Amino acid sequence: MRTLRDALGRFATGVAVVTTTSPGGRRTGVTVNSFTAVSLDPALVLWCLSERAPSVPAFLRAGRFAVNVLAAGQADLSQRFARPAPDKFAGVETCLTPSGLPALAGALAFFACRTVTTYEAGDHRLFIGEVEHFQWQEGEPLVFHGGRYRELCTMDLAMDRIGA
Secondary structure, eight states, X not given: OHXXXXXXXXXXXXXXXXXEEOTTSOEEEEEESOEEEEEETTEEEEEEEETTOTTHHHHHHHOEEEEEEOBTTOHHHHHHHHSOOSOTTTTXXXXXXXXXXXXXXXXXXXXXXXXXEEEEETTEEEEEEEEEEEEEOOOOBOEEXXXXXXXXXXXXXXXXXXXX
């Protein structure tokens, strides 16, 4: 299992915190690096959460979630939302999306979504959501590779020179 995880870690990913609010108003958030676009029309995104995560029931009940794409310099937020804590949002600056979901200040982008469907897939739960609202800003992303946070190096290559 460890060697598979190490091999998968060769693929560099961005880092995101997925947040939601329960019908009772309790905020929940978790760090993920399994986030991707599924479709542009309709606008669908997907993220994965371990079935063992204590937040699975909260995300299933809420029916909505916001994906916050973290910026370079936000590794502390990634760490905060990756660990169990009574209130992961304590001291974290947030604003509310139009649908009332918590969005993290300073994130490069957020996507407020309505959960369309979920799937059990091995030891994880896949969440697919329709993007209802999004916002983004310029900046460098927080990157994870080989079990560590990394910084990007900018290379100005024309896309036609690399076979795109």
